[in-house]
Amino acid sequence: MPSAEPQRAERWDTAPVERRVLGVVRTLTALDRLLDVLPVLADDMRVETRFAVAAGSEFAANLTDQLHRTQARVADWEQAIGKDFDLAISPSGNGPLHELEMPVLTLPHGAGHHKLRATESGVAEEVSGLSAAQLMHEGRVVPAVVGLSHPSQLIALRRDCPAAAPRAEVIGDPCFARLQASLPMREQYRAALGTGRRKLVVLASTWGPHSLFGRQGGLARDLVAALPADYQVALVLHPNIWSRHEGLQIRTWLQAALRDGLVLVPRLRKWQAALVAADVVISDHGSLSCYAAALGKPLLLAAFGTGEVVPGSPMALLGERAKRLDTTGDLRAQIDSARPVPDHQQLADLAFQDRACERLRGLIYRQLDLPEPPWPAPAAPVDLFSPG
Structure with a gap:
C-alpha cells in the first residue's frame, strides 16, 4: 500500500517535507540560541525549518540581513502567522507570539532564567522569560510549552505566571550539552x-x-x-x-x-x-x-x-x-x-539537566506528531572559529 503523501511538501519541493517548524527571532541572541538548538533536527528531511523576525525589540537592527547571511529561508511575519507551520520555537516569550496560528515552544535564550525582566526604567521583580507579562496575552497563556533548563525554575514560574506552570517542561540546556561535548x-x-x-x-x-x-x-x-x-x-x-x-x-x-x-x-x-x-x-x-x-x-x-x-x-x-x-x-x-x-x-x-538534546528532540517530535528518527540525538560539538 503506498505511503501517505507528505503533509507539507509543495509543488516545487524536492525534499519529502511532512512538517514545518518556524524559528522566531527578535534579537541576535535569540538567533544564536536557535542555531544552537536546531541541530537536534539534523538529517531528518521530513522536517523543514524557516525563520521569521518578530518585531518590537530594541536590538533587532539588521536581523533579517543576518538571517540571510546564515542562508536561512526567511518568511515575512504576515506569512509566518498563518497555517503553513506546525510548530514555532522562540527563545523568548516577548513579541507578538499570540498572533501565531500554531503551537509555540518557548526556550531560555541564555543559561537558564537568571536575570530579572528588563523594563524601560530598569528591571521588574519578575524572572525574565517566566513572567505573565511575557507569557500571557489578554488573559491567555500563549506558549503551548514553556521550556525550562532546570526543575528549580518551576518555582519562579508558579510564582510569576501560575497559569503557565502546567505547560512547563524541563528540557535542560542543549547549548551547555554541546559545550561539554566539545571539551575533548x-x-x-x-x-x-x-x-x-x-x-x-x-x-x-x-x-x-x-x-x-x-x-x-x-x-x-x-x-x-x-x-x-x-x-x-x-x-x-x-x-x-x-x-x-x-x-x-x-x-x-x-x-x-x-x-x-x-x-x-x-x-x-x-x-x-x-x-x-x-x-x-x-x-x-x-x-x-x-x-x-x-x-x-x-x-x-x-x-x-x-x-x-x-x-x-x-x-x-x-x-x-x-x-x-x-x-x-x-x-x-x-x-x-x-x-x-x-x-x-x-x-x-x-x-542544568542531563540529556538536554535528547529531551528537546523528544519534545519537538511530540509537538509535531511525528515519530522520532531511529538515530540517537547526541549533542553536536560546536563550530570551530578561526580569526579572519
Whole structure:
C-alpha cells in the first residue's frame, strides 16, 4: 500500500517535507540560541525549518540581513502567522507570539532564567522569560510549552505566571550539552584560534551599563598591553552590544587593543569555540559566566550587576563565590592564580539537566506528531572559529 503523501511538501519541493517548524527571532541572541538548538533536527528531511523576525525589540537592527547571511529561508511575519507551520520555537516569550496560528515552544535564550525582566526604567521583580507579562496575552497563556533548563525554575514560574506552570517542561540546556561535548576536542579549537601554547584569556561581557564592557570598557586594551607574548586575549560581546552599536563603532572603541593583538570574536555562533578553548575567563553576570563556571573554567569577575540577577539563582550563587578581578592590581598575577569557582559542579547541577538534546528532540517530535528518527540525538560539538 503506498505511503501517505507528505503533509507539507509543495509543488516545487524536492525534499519529502511532512512538517514545518518556524524559528522566531527578535534579537541576535535569540538567533544564536536557535542555531544552537536546531541541530537536534539534523538529517531528518521530513522536517523543514524557516525563520521569521518578530518585531518590537530594541536590538533587532539588521536581523533579517543576518538571517540571510546564515542562508536561512526567511518568511515575512504576515506569512509566518498563518497555517503553513506546525510548530514555532522562540527563545523568548516577548513579541507578538499570540498572533501565531500554531503551537509555540518557548526556550531560555541564555543559561537558564537568571536575570530579572528588563523594563524601560530598569528591571521588574519578575524572572525574565517566566513572567505573565511575557507569557500571557489578554488573559491567555500563549506558549503551548514553556521550556525550562532546570526543575528549580518551576518555582519562579508558579510564582510569576501560575497559569503557565502546567505547560512547563524541563528540557535542560542543549547549548551547555554541546559545550561539554566539545571539551575533548579542545586542542582543535585552540589550533583554529591560533592559540598554540599560549594561555588564552577570554573576556566576556553581557549587555547594559552594569556589564563588563559597560563598566570596564578599557580592560581589553589593558590586558593586551600588560600580558606578554605567551598570552592571547579574546573578547566576546553580547549580541545586544553588536546590535545597538554595530561593528564599526565597536572596532573604533577597541582600536588600540585590536592593533596589539586582541581577537574580537564575531557576533554570532563563535563565542562557544572561544569558551571551549579558554584557559581563563573574565566576565560578569552574563550567561557565559555560568557556562564557564559549570565547565570548570578558571573564572574572574570584572563586573557583576547584582541588581539584575534573580536572588537565589545559580547566577547569584556564582556571584557570591567567584573571585573578583582587581583592575588596579597586577593583572597577570591574578590571571595566573585564577581557579575554577568553588563547588562549580554544584553550580552545574543547580543550573542544568542531563540529556538536554535528547529531551528537546523528544519534545519537538511530540509537538509535531511525528515519530522520532531511529538515530540517537547526541549533542553536536560546536563550530570551530578561526580569526579572519
